[in-house]
Amino acid sequence: MINIFKKQPCKKNQELLSAYIDNQLTGTEKPALEQHLKTCGVCNNELTSLQTTKRMLKQLPVALPRRSFTVTASRPVASTSIFGIFRLATLATAVILLLINAGDFFGVYPSTVPSAPPQISVPEVVETPALVPTRGSGQGRPDISMPLPIGGSTVDVGAVVTPAPENLPQSAQQSAPGVGGAAGEPGGQYLWPVRQVEIGLIFMVVILFILTLVARKKVYVKVKR
Amino acid sequence: MVTQIEENDLIKRCQQGEINCFNRLVENYQVPVFNLALRMMGDVHSAEDAAQETFISAWKGIESFQLVNFKSWLMRICANTCRDYLRSSKRSPKVSLEDNFAALSEAVTPSHDNPEVLAERKMVEEEIQKGLNTLHPDQKLAVVLCDLQEMNYDEIAGIMGTSIGTVRSRISRGRQHLRDYLLKQGELFGNQIRLIE
Known part of the structure; x- marks a missing residue:
């Protein structure tokens, strides 16, 4: 050529x-x-x-399609409602989680008797002849120490009112601070397991979100073949 | 065939959710859309899928369509769909060339010419399609829209979302590459080469 x-x-x-x-x-x-x-x-x-x-x-010929490409807009009602339900449930769970977290953060939940800080043992406090007035000596406890005229000496109120570990209920002795819920009031425990609830809600939000995405994909225009 | 006034009316009714009106538009435009998909994909099965997806996307997006040029809008959706398909099919080619050309000859308009002429024409068509398949997708789209869909540069620029200068350049390079490819198949194209000479 x-x-x-x-x-x-x-x-x-x-x-x-x-x-x-x-x-x-x-x-x-x-x-x-x-x-x-x-x-x-x-x-x-x-x-x-x-x-x-x-x-x-x-010269290339015009090709005729072997079938029609018409579409049908069948939006299945069930899928749509499931999508809506999942979306609403995800939103509701997320809001509840947020509220519980906020409550936990600001310590608004009722708690049980605060557990004794591990660093301070009762005998040491009792045997002290004259305690120097302290402010905020308890770790994480509210600053409530004040001088008291008992036998001419001042006593750390927080230490005196703290019951000895053997006098505490069994459940309070066993549970460490933070387990069963972060202490809203430092040193104390919530009456209900806040942390577990929070973790559970996080899982629920994730699962519901995935289900919402799956349900959303099903709401589409169906093809008429 | 739908007139421009009818088409505008159908589009407005589509936007209110009337699926039957949309299907009238589908019937009106399915041949050019399918042909664009076919030449872009070079494969009948993928072209059918791309054409179907084009109309589904168009139905989903009809509410946002402004009354400008419905055909150009469809072509743009089709071009984008084909581009996505080509990207994914690069990773996993499915149909063999032989199967494809068998399906392609089924799809083209039947002719009453004698078998020898038909066989020769079929071979030429296959080679042209192979040549198109060697082009860069952007060049191929520009050439197909210009030479097969008979659109002007302005319309092509609108569909491709680019300037007229770029369209001109893509068509020019696309034709040159295709010409070079066809020249390499000189034995097949004796008649056409003689035309050039």
């Missing part, structure tokens, strides 16, 4: 030739290119080859 395109056409005219075939040149481009084509054989050959390529492309 003879390669008639060995010589490159003028580079600046290559794009113009294609647009010229499509009659898409501007008013000034067209006469300039036509003038150039009168003298340049290489560009003339390029033009002819591109025209032939276009003609060959146009």
Whole structure:
């Protein structure tokens, strides 16, 4: 086969030739290119080859689809309502979780008797002949120490009222601070397991969110094949 | 065939949720959409899927459609769908070329020419499609929209979301590549090469 395109056409005219075939040149481009084509054989050959390529492309027949592409908008009611329910449930659970967390943070929940701080043992406090008045000596306890006129000495009120571990109920002795709920009132325990509830709610929010996404995907336009 | 006034009316009713009106538009445009998908994908099965997805996407988005040019809008959805399909099919090609061309010859309009002419034409069509498949997707889209869908550069620029200058460049390069590919198949295209000479 003879390669008639060995010589490159003028580079600046290559794009113009294609647009010229499509009659898409501007008013000034067209006469300039036509003038150039009168003298340049290489560009003339390029033009002819591109025209032939276009003609060959146009030979491709129009294909008829073997089936119709009509659509039906069947939005299943069940899926829609499930989606709505899941979405609402996710939102509600997230709000409850947020409220519980906020309550935990600000320590608004009722708690049991505060457990004794581990650093202070009762015998040491009792045996102290004269305690220097302290402020906020208990770790995490409210600052309630004040001097009391008992036997001419001051006593740490917080330490005195703290029952000895053996006098505490069994459950209070066994549970460590923080277990069963962060102490809203420091040193104490909630009457209900706040932390476990929070963790449970986090899981619920995640699961409900996933279910919402799954339900949402099912609400789409069904294809009529 | 639906007139422009009818089409605008159908679109407005589609936007109010009338699926039957939308299906009238589907019937009106399914041939050009399918042909664009077919030439872009080079595979009948993928083209059918792409065309179907185009109409589903169009139905979903009909509410946001502004009355400009419904066909261009459909073509843009189809082009984007095909681009996504091509990206995913690059990772996992499914249909063999032989199977594809068998399905393709079923899809094209039947002709009453003699078997020899038909066989030759079929071979040429297959080679042109193979040549199209070698083009960069953007060049292929520009060439198909221009030469097969007979759209002007302005419309093509709107569909491709680019400037007229870029369209001009893509069509030019696409045609050159296709021309080079077809020249390499010189034995098949004796008649056309003679035309060039």
